[in-house]
Amino acid sequence: MTLHLIPDYDLSKHTWLGVGGKADFFAEVESEADLISFLKNSQCPITILGAGSNVLIRDGGIAGVVLKLGKSLQNITIEGDKIIAGAGTKLMDIAGKAANAGLTGFEFMEGIPGTLGGGLASNAGAFGGKLSDLLQEISFIDFQGNKKIISDFSDWGYRSSPWAKKGIFWGAVLRAKGQEDTDKIRFLMNEYHTKRVATQPQGVRTAGSTFKNPPNTSAGFLLEKSGLKGYKKGKAEMSAKHANFLVNNGATATELEDFVEEVRAIVAEREGVKLEWEVQCLGRR
Ligand SMILES: Cc1cc2nc3c(=O)[nH]c(=O)nc-3n(C[C@H](O)[C@H](O)[C@H](O)COP(=O)(O)OP(=O)(O)OC[C@H]3O[C@@H](n4cnc5c(N)ncnc54)[C@H](O)[C@@H]3O)c2cc1C
Numbered sequence: 242m243t244l245h246l247i248p249d250y251d252l253s254k255h256t257w258l259g260v261g262g263k264a265d266f267f268a269e270v271e272s273e274a275d276l277i278s279f280l281k282n283s284q285c286p287i288t289i290l291g292a293g294s295n296v297l298i299r300d301g302g303i304a305g306v307v308l309k310l311g312k313s314l315q316n317i318t319i320e321g322d323k324i325i326a327g328a329g330t331k332l333m334d335i336a337g338k339a340a341n342a343g344l345t346g347f348e349f350m351e352g353i354p355g356t357l358g359g360g361l362a363s364n365a366g367a368f369g370g371k372l373s374d375l376l377q378e379i380s381f382i383d384f385q386g387n388k389k390i391i392s393d394f395s396d397w398g399y400r401s402s403p404w405a406k407k408g409i410f411w412g413a414v415l416r417a418k419g420q421e422d423t424d425k426i427r428f429l430m431n432e433y434h435t436k437r438v439a440t441q442p443q444g445v446r447t448a449g450s451t452f453k454n455p456p457n458t459s460a461g462f463l464l465e466k467s468g469l470k471g472y473k474k475g476k477a478e479m480s481a482k483h484a485n486f487l488v489n490n491g492a493t494a495t496e497l498e499d500f501v502e503e504v505r506a507i508v509a510e511r512e513g514v515k516l517e518w519e520v521q522c523l524g525r526r
Contacts, residue, residue: 244268244279244308252298252307255290257354258487259446260494261298262524264288264307271311273382273411280386287384288523289409291359292331295448297501300494301525308409310358319344322417323377328358328410332365339417340426346375346418351430352437353449358410363519364402368433373397375415383408400453400519442480446489451479451501452516460516461485464504467511474500487520495526 250267253260266285270276280287286305290296314329317338324344326335332350335357339347349370353360364373379391381404388411396403404410452460464470464484471481476492477500479485489497501518509515 244270244275244306246306250307252290252293252302255309256293256296256298256448257446258293258297258448258489258494258497260300260489260492260497261296262300262302262494264303264305266306268306268308269311270308271313273388276308276382276409277386277388280382280384287409289358291329291356291362292354294354295359295363295520297448297494297497297520297522299498299522299524299526303524310356310409314358314412322420324415324417325412326357326415327412328356328361330357331355332357332360335415336430340423340430343420343423343426344417345421345426346370347415348426348429348433351433357413361410361413362402362405363400363521364397366400368436371399372415373402375417376413377416378414379404380411380413381408382411440483442482442486442488445480447480447486448520450485450519451487452485452505453519455514455516458514459485460519463508463512463514463516467508469504469507472504474503477501479504498522498526 246266246268248266250264252264288303288307290307290309310329314327316327317330318325319342332353332355336347336350349367353365360372364371373394376394381389381391454460461484469479470484472479475496476490477497478488478490480488505516
């Protein structure tokens with residue numbers, strides 16, 4: 242078997258912001274052997290897409306091949322205090338399974354709508370927790386088709402992973418921080434959920450936090466101080482509920498990207514801080 246490549250594939254339906262042009266080619270990956278064989282025999286640029294909850298895909302689409310992990314990469318096995326999961330698994334499913342098994346440390350994943358693979362690319366985190374705190378081992382396939390096991394996480398930082406953009410996260414072994422009563426774990430997850438509902442826009446097209454938090458402050462605070470909470474231009478908006486959440490009310494990718502760049506320039510001018518994008522902008526304008 243090899244990958245089934247679909248030409249001119251509309252990517253907007255795969256992203257939370259609901260924008261983006263077409264991939265030259267798109268394929269779902271189900272088997273490691275197919276992926277490795279494809280990578281070893283292809284010269285095309287490769288982009289990997291998870292749940293599309295942290296990307297702004299540009300209107301000109303993406304050159305080369307866009308890969309998405311298929312159903313066979315959505316799996317969770319629990320062995321003692323370890324969770325072994327395929328990279329296509331939703332972080333929230335991992336949190337749920339961990340809670341049922343009485344394993345702590347995964348609660349922060351509640352409310353993060355991405356996959357494990359996407360989470361590994363940004364070292365996703367919330368409420369003081371982050372993926373690298375739990376990682377024991379990652380299986381990774383570089384863009385040349387070489388498989389590696391990653392077991393050193395000392396240089397993983399806040400929303401940064403040294404392996405991002407170098408290949409494909411295939412799966413990971415995560416180790417719980419400890420054992421706890423399932424009800425207590427669920428209670429904490431509910432608290433996190435309640436906090437999100439109270440502070441973040443719901444039921445809108447967004448990609449979560451637009452900018453990373455600079456050292457010792459938060460992007461939301463700086464945006465609010467710059468008068469940008471609820472700031473709108475056309476169909477693009479910085480949420481009135483959480484200033485760091487970009488909301489798409491029907492804008493194009495170009496309009497969204499230009500709007501965010503304008504907002505960035507305003508914060509730089511008013512607060513002297515150059516905010517760094519947390520959302521990944523991919524593709525051609
Ligand atoms: C409402 C909302 C709330 C959010 N809250 C949080 C939060 O609290 N904390 C947080 O950290 N994030 C948060 N996010 C952002 C997002 O959910 C996370 O960054 C998530 O981990 C992205 O996963 P994804 O599968 O959607 O990745 P995508 O958005 O599809 O991709 C993101 C990046 O990861 C790469 N990638 C995806 N899969 C793989 C793979 N298998 N191998 C290699 N690279 C890959 C892509 O190429 C891209 O560069 C939020 C987003 C939304 C919409």
